[in-house]
Amino acid sequence: MSNDTTAATPPSQTPAGRRISRRVGAIAESATLAVDAKAKALKAAGRPVIGFGAGEPDFPTPAHIVEAAQQACAELRNHRYTATSGLAELREAIAAATAEIDRISVDPVQVLVTNGGKQSVYQTFATLLDPGDEVILPAPYWTTYPEAIRLAGGREVPVLAGADQGYLPTVEQLEAARTDRTRAIVICSPSNPTGAVMDAQLLARIGHWALEHGLWVISDEIYQHLTYDGVEFTSVLAAVPDLADSTVLLNGVAKTFAMTGWRVGWTIGPRDVIAAASNLQSHLTSNVNNVAQRAAIAALTGPRDAVNEMRTAFDRRRRTIVKKLAAIPGFTVPTPTGAFYAFPDVTGVIGQEVAGSTVESSSQLAQIILEQAEVAAVPGEAFGAPGHLRFSYALADADLEEGIDRVATLLSR
Incomplete structure (x- = not known):
């Protein structure tokens, strides 16, 4: 008879019992796609959500x-x-x-x-x-x-x-x-x-x-x-x-x-x-x-006419979103000179009360903005930069303006 008193390994932790590999199980979901999916799900449920999450041009392929x-x-x-x-x-x-x-x-x-x-x-x-x-x-x-x-x-x-x-x-x-x-x-x-x-x-x-x-x-x-x-x-x-x-x-x-x-x-x-x-x-x-x-x-x-038109539209939206975001108290917004994203530093809002809650992180702020203003942005934690939010300006001009106005209204209450 064995004198080994070592406790047996639970079946769920053995190779035979493990369902997902540790390597794949450790992968974090794409935060940008997750935010975009949530915004689309809310819109499908009838909520007037404006999504700034996806890095995707809103134009048709030429x-x-x-x-x-x-x-x-x-x-x-x-x-x-x-x-x-x-x-x-x-x-x-x-x-x-x-x-x-x-x-x-x-x-x-x-x-x-x-x-x-x-x-x-x-x-x-x-x-x-x-x-x-x-x-x-x-x-x-x-x-x-x-x-x-x-x-x-x-x-x-x-x-x-x-x-x-x-x-x-x-x-x-x-x-x-x-x-x-x-x-x-x-x-x-x-x-x-x-x-x-x-x-x-x-x-x-x-x-x-x-x-x-x-x-x-x-x-x-x-x-x-x-x-x-x-x-x-x-x-x-x-x-x-x-x-x-x-x-x-x-x-x-x-x-x-x-x-x-x-x-x-x-x-x-x-x-x-x-x-x-x-x-x-x-x-x-x-x-x-x-x-x-x-x-x-x-x-x-082929021709680049459509590409140049898209770039002109992105430039116009860029100037609009930077101007509007920079007017929000607590936001610091370096002017982006490429891509189609604005990435404001929102640490000036952390510690403040928004919609009855004290904001403790940019992740929480993004959640409050989604719930209260029905605007989807991606928190900086996803990009290794807590204290920031990412707003894609690859969306229609009217939606862009209304979305940022909703955020400004929420944060000025």
Whole structure:
């Protein structure tokens, strides 16, 4: 008879009893999609909710792109599997656009077409990181970055740059976060969630610092065509060409061409990285939907009139939302010069009483605003920046004005 008196492991904690893996169970839900889903559910229930949560253009996809997809549906070649890395014509179009617009020479073999930008993000981290590797993540950051880093076995190291810095980190801050386990740094310019844009000088300083310390640079450039006030987009590779062997660029058609639902993104990087990421994708999804790829070719090679019209509308809405938010007591609003988000610092409201409750966090404030003003915004906690709210201005002008007026009325009571 055994003398072992150790208590048995509860069945729910054994491998056989565990229903969800710890890795997947630890993933946080996308806060932006959760807010958007809640706003839509309330609207479906008859509530007049105005949603500022989703990062999604409210315009239709330009007609010539839709027509290209309609034609592609009838072509037999699009009814079959194609190369995992993407249609040759699309990879060539991406390489040509990168050379023409960003002044970066790219061979089509360095391009991997993905199912939207999120797949590009996930596969990049999965390809570059080993367990324990650290990734310096300037905050405020997009909600998916830390989750994708953790899924790859890495650890994010946030570096917060607040409203007083225009949400732009300094090299000194980045260096203070660097350790012997640092593998990469993430750049998102123009930024989601802040709309901040890194100029060529800052990108050069960060790029040379990364080069000096042998770090990978992962640059999310999906908002590159949405800049305002004469601010020009610069790719980190244009600022520091010597980074070509240690930089991965992430991009897609979603934001520029109002194609969020088409799910076409891409990754550009060194050949060995792209080959490895393509191998990973071959076991995940294989090729991207061929019809959507044909539509993306039309987007990249066709006229830009509709794109310019959308950008003009975003600029008008940007000026409106900044003016209105800045007039709300307790809000500090740096003027965004890119993307389509405003990211006010709302710490001046924390500690105040709103609708009978003392506000203790931006998360609570977002909930009060949703319940009392029927306006949906995303709390800063989701972006590694408590004390802030994110408002997307990718919505109709009238809804934008009414929504912010509701918030102002609520907070002025």
